[in-house]
Amino acid sequence: EAGVAQSPRYKIIEKRQSVAFWCNPISGHATLYWYQQILGQGPKLLIQFQNNGVVDDSQLPKDRFSAERLKGVDSTLKIQPAKLEDSAVYLCASSQRLAGNYEQYFGPGTRLTVT
Amino acid sequence: RKEVEQDPGPFNVPEGATVAFNCTYSNSASQSFFWYRQDCRKEPKLLMSVYSSGNEDGRFTAQLNRASQYISLLIRDSKLSDSATYLCVVNDPNAGNNRKLIWGLGTSLAVNP
Numbered sequence: 364e365a366g367v368a369q370s371p372r373y374k375i376i377e378k379r380q381s382v383a384f385w386c387n388p389i390s391g392h393a394t395l396y397w398y399q400q401i402l403g404q405g406p407k408l409l410i411q412f413q414n415n416g417v418v419d420d421s422q423l424p425k426d427r428f429s430a431e432r433l434k435g436v437d438s439t440l441k442i443q444p445a446k447l448e449d450s451a452v453y454l455c456a457s458s459q460r461l462a463g464n465y466e467q468y469f470g471p472g473t474r475l476t477v478t
Numbered sequence: 479r480k481e482v483e484q485d486p487g488p489f490n491v492p493e494g495a496t497v498a499f500n501c502t503y504s505n506s507a508s509q510s511f512f513w514y515r516q517d518c519r520k521e522p523k524l525l526m527s528v529y530s531s532g533n534e535d536g537r538f539t540a541q542l543n544r545a546s547q548y549i550s551l552l553i554r555d556s557k558l559s560d561s562a563t564y565l566c567v568v569n570d571p572n573a574g575n576n577r578k579l580i581w582g583l584g585t586s587l588a589v590n591p
Contacts, residue, residue, distance in 0.1 A: 470521060472521055
Protein backbone atom coordinates (compact mmCIF):
# COMPACT_ATOMS: atom_id res chain seq x y z
CA GLU A 364 0.00 0.00 0.00
CA ALA A 365 1.43 3.37 -1.00
CA GLY A 366 1.88 5.86 1.81
CA VAL A 367 1.09 9.54 2.00
CA ALA A 368 2.99 11.45 -0.68
CA GLN A 369 4.12 15.05 -0.31
CA SER A 370 6.04 17.44 -2.50
CA PRO A 371 8.30 19.23 -2.55
CA ARG A 372 10.48 17.78 0.20
CA TYR A 373 12.40 21.01 0.70
CA LYS A 374 11.70 24.64 -0.15
CA ILE A 375 13.66 27.79 0.50
CA ILE A 376 11.97 31.12 -0.17
CA GLU A 377 12.38 34.72 0.84
CA LYS A 378 9.91 36.43 3.14
CA ARG A 379 6.87 37.87 1.40
CA GLN A 380 7.10 35.24 -1.34
CA SER A 381 4.43 32.59 -1.92
CA VAL A 382 4.75 28.84 -1.65
CA ALA A 383 2.49 25.84 -2.18
CA PHE A 384 2.68 22.30 -0.88
CA TRP A 385 0.97 19.23 -2.29
CA CYS A 386 -0.28 16.11 -0.57
CA ASN A 387 -1.72 12.85 -1.86
CA PRO A 388 -3.20 10.76 0.97
CA ILE A 389 -3.45 7.00 1.23
CA SER A 390 -6.08 5.70 -1.17
CA GLY A 391 -9.48 5.51 0.48
CA HIS A 392 -8.62 7.73 3.44
CA ALA A 393 -11.40 10.26 3.78
CA THR A 394 -9.73 12.43 6.41
CA LEU A 395 -6.73 14.59 5.59
CA TYR A 396 -4.74 16.79 7.95
CA TRP A 397 -2.14 19.49 7.50
CA TYR A 398 0.18 20.06 10.43
CA GLN A 399 2.95 22.55 11.09
CA GLN A 400 5.87 21.29 13.14
CA ILE A 401 8.41 23.78 14.39
CA LEU A 402 11.75 22.40 15.54
CA GLY A 403 11.52 21.03 19.07
CA GLN A 404 7.73 21.05 19.17
CA GLY A 405 4.95 18.60 18.48
CA PRO A 406 2.80 18.85 15.35
CA LYS A 407 0.24 21.67 15.37
CA LEU A 408 -2.94 21.04 13.42
CA LEU A 409 -3.56 23.70 10.77
CA ILE A 410 -6.56 22.26 8.97
CA GLN A 411 -8.55 19.03 8.78
CA PHE A 412 -10.63 17.89 5.83
CA GLN A 413 -13.33 15.25 5.76
CA ASN A 414 -13.57 14.34 2.07
CA ASN A 415 -13.53 17.80 0.44
CA GLY A 416 -15.09 19.67 3.37
CA VAL A 417 -13.24 21.53 6.11
CA VAL A 418 -14.05 20.27 9.60
CA ASP A 419 -11.46 22.24 11.59
CA ASP A 420 -9.37 25.22 10.55
CA SER A 421 -9.37 27.00 13.89
CA GLN A 422 -5.56 27.26 14.02
CA LEU A 423 -5.01 28.18 10.39
CA PRO A 424 -3.71 31.78 9.99
CA LYS A 425 -6.28 32.61 7.38
CA ASP A 426 -4.77 35.95 6.47
CA ARG A 427 -1.86 34.16 4.83
CA PHE A 428 -2.59 30.42 4.73
CA SER A 429 -5.12 28.65 2.56
CA ALA A 430 -5.82 25.03 1.76
CA GLU A 431 -8.11 23.11 -0.50
CA ARG A 432 -9.08 19.56 -1.29
CA LEU A 433 -11.28 19.99 -4.30
CA LYS A 434 -12.05 16.39 -5.27
CA GLY A 435 -11.71 14.85 -1.85
CA VAL A 436 -8.34 13.31 -2.65
CA ASP A 437 -5.26 15.50 -3.21
CA SER A 438 -4.79 18.65 -1.20
CA THR A 439 -2.70 21.79 -1.48
CA LEU A 440 -1.60 24.17 1.25
CA LYS A 441 -0.52 27.67 0.29
CA ILE A 442 1.24 30.44 2.16
CA GLN A 443 1.05 33.95 0.77
CA PRO A 444 2.98 35.99 1.81
CA ALA A 445 5.45 33.95 3.86
CA LYS A 446 6.98 35.24 7.10
CA LEU A 447 10.17 34.19 8.82
CA GLU A 448 8.18 32.42 11.54
CA ASP A 449 6.62 30.12 8.92
CA SER A 450 9.91 28.20 8.75
CA ALA A 451 8.89 24.70 9.79
CA VAL A 452 8.10 21.23 8.51
CA TYR A 453 4.64 20.94 7.00
CA LEU A 454 3.26 17.46 7.50
CA CYS A 455 0.29 15.96 5.74
CA ALA A 456 -1.49 13.01 7.33
CA SER A 457 -4.50 10.92 6.48
CA SER A 458 -6.75 8.50 8.29
CA GLN A 459 -9.64 6.19 7.63
CA ARG A 460 -13.10 7.13 8.73
CA LEU A 461 -13.76 4.16 10.96
CA ALA A 462 -15.44 4.22 14.33
CA GLY A 463 -12.87 4.66 17.06
CA ASN A 464 -9.96 4.72 14.62
CA TYR A 465 -7.64 7.61 15.37
CA GLU A 466 -4.44 6.38 13.73
CA GLN A 467 -2.95 8.95 11.41
CA TYR A 468 -0.44 8.14 8.69
CA PHE A 469 2.04 10.86 7.87
CA GLY A 470 3.86 11.81 4.74
CA PRO A 471 7.57 12.70 4.83
CA GLY A 472 6.83 16.40 5.17
CA THR A 473 7.99 19.53 3.39
CA ARG A 474 10.77 21.42 5.11
CA LEU A 475 10.24 25.14 4.52
CA THR A 476 12.92 27.72 5.19
CA VAL A 477 11.94 31.38 4.92
CA THR A 478 14.90 33.77 4.71
CA ARG B 479 -1.98 24.22 31.92
CA LYS B 480 -1.00 22.70 28.59
CA GLU B 481 -3.41 20.18 27.12
CA VAL B 482 -0.72 17.50 26.89
CA GLU B 483 2.50 17.85 28.85
CA GLN B 484 5.70 15.86 28.55
CA ASP B 485 9.19 16.24 29.91
CA PRO B 486 11.17 17.19 26.78
CA GLY B 487 14.33 15.52 28.10
CA PRO B 488 16.73 14.67 26.63
CA PHE B 489 16.99 11.31 28.32
CA ASN B 490 20.45 9.83 27.83
CA VAL B 491 20.62 6.16 28.76
CA PRO B 492 23.07 3.33 28.10
CA GLU B 493 22.16 0.35 25.98
CA GLY B 494 20.21 -2.22 27.95
CA ALA B 495 18.75 0.29 30.37
CA THR B 496 15.10 0.64 31.24
CA VAL B 497 13.62 4.09 30.71
CA ALA B 498 10.16 5.48 31.43
CA PHE B 499 8.36 8.53 30.09
CA ASN B 500 5.29 10.13 31.58
CA CYS B 501 2.73 12.39 30.03
CA THR B 502 -0.19 14.26 31.59
CA TYR B 503 -3.34 15.44 29.87
CA SER B 504 -5.75 18.14 30.97
CA ASN B 505 -9.17 17.03 29.72
CA SER B 506 -10.58 14.15 31.72
CA ALA B 507 -13.07 13.46 28.92
CA SER B 508 -10.33 12.23 26.56
CA GLN B 509 -10.82 8.59 25.67
CA SER B 510 -8.05 7.66 23.26
CA PHE B 511 -4.34 7.77 23.95
CA PHE B 512 -1.30 7.01 21.87
CA TRP B 513 2.45 7.07 21.75
CA TYR B 514 3.99 8.08 18.44
CA ARG B 515 7.66 7.82 17.61
CA GLN B 516 9.49 10.40 15.51
CA ASP B 517 13.02 9.79 14.27
CA CYS B 518 15.24 12.76 13.54
CA ARG B 519 14.05 14.57 10.41
CA LYS B 520 11.35 11.98 9.79
CA GLU B 521 7.60 11.92 10.15
CA PRO B 522 5.79 10.65 13.28
CA LYS B 523 4.68 7.02 13.25
CA LEU B 524 2.31 5.27 15.60
CA LEU B 525 4.22 3.26 18.19
CA MET B 526 1.29 1.98 20.20
CA SER B 527 -2.17 2.80 21.43
CA VAL B 528 -2.69 2.97 25.18
CA TYR B 529 -5.53 0.94 26.59
CA SER B 530 -7.18 1.24 29.99
CA SER B 531 -5.86 -2.12 31.09
CA GLY B 532 -2.35 -1.33 29.94
CA ASN B 533 -0.69 -3.02 27.02
CA GLU B 534 2.64 -4.44 26.06
CA ASP B 535 4.38 -4.84 22.73
CA GLY B 536 7.71 -6.56 23.06
CA ARG B 537 10.01 -4.30 25.05
CA PHE B 538 7.44 -1.51 25.20
CA THR B 539 4.73 -1.18 27.85
CA ALA B 540 2.11 1.55 27.95
CA GLN B 541 -0.03 2.38 30.97
CA LEU B 542 -2.98 4.69 31.51
CA ASN B 543 -3.97 6.21 34.83
CA ARG B 544 -7.32 7.95 34.34
CA ALA B 545 -7.64 9.13 37.93
CA SER B 546 -4.38 11.06 37.72
CA GLN B 547 -4.72 11.77 33.99
CA TYR B 548 -1.36 10.47 32.98
CA ILE B 549 0.05 8.03 30.48
CA SER B 550 3.37 6.26 30.68
CA LEU B 551 5.68 4.47 28.29
CA LEU B 552 8.27 2.01 29.55
CA ILE B 553 11.08 0.79 27.34
CA ARG B 554 13.05 -2.19 28.60
CA ASP B 555 16.46 -3.32 27.35
CA SER B 556 17.01 -0.13 25.36
CA LYS B 557 18.57 -0.45 21.92
CA LEU B 558 20.53 2.14 19.99
CA SER B 559 17.68 2.12 17.47
CA ASP B 560 15.26 3.33 20.14
CA SER B 561 16.87 6.78 19.96
CA ALA B 562 14.07 9.07 18.82
CA THR B 563 11.48 11.53 20.06
CA TYR B 564 8.41 9.99 21.68
CA LEU B 565 5.21 11.98 21.27
CA CYS B 566 2.30 11.61 23.65
CA VAL B 567 -1.01 12.05 21.83
CA VAL B 568 -4.55 12.34 23.16
CA ASN B 569 -7.87 12.74 21.40
CA ASP B 570 -9.64 16.09 21.69
CA PRO B 571 -13.02 15.27 23.25
CA ASN B 572 -14.35 18.67 22.17
CA ALA B 573 -13.93 17.70 18.52
CA GLY B 574 -16.77 15.18 18.55
CA ASN B 575 -16.54 12.81 15.61
CA ASN B 576 -13.80 14.81 13.91
CA ARG B 577 -10.99 12.64 15.34
CA LYS B 578 -8.78 15.54 16.28
CA LEU B 579 -5.61 14.69 18.16
CA ILE B 580 -3.71 16.84 20.63
CA TRP B 581 0.05 16.38 20.51
CA GLY B 582 2.62 16.78 23.22
CA LEU B 583 5.99 18.41 22.52
CA GLY B 584 7.74 15.06 22.64
CA THR B 585 10.40 13.49 24.84
CA SER B 586 13.83 13.03 23.32
CA LEU B 587 15.63 9.75 24.01
CA ALA B 588 19.26 9.03 23.19
CA VAL B 589 20.50 5.49 23.81
CA ASN B 590 24.27 5.39 24.04
CA PRO B 591 26.61 2.46 23.37
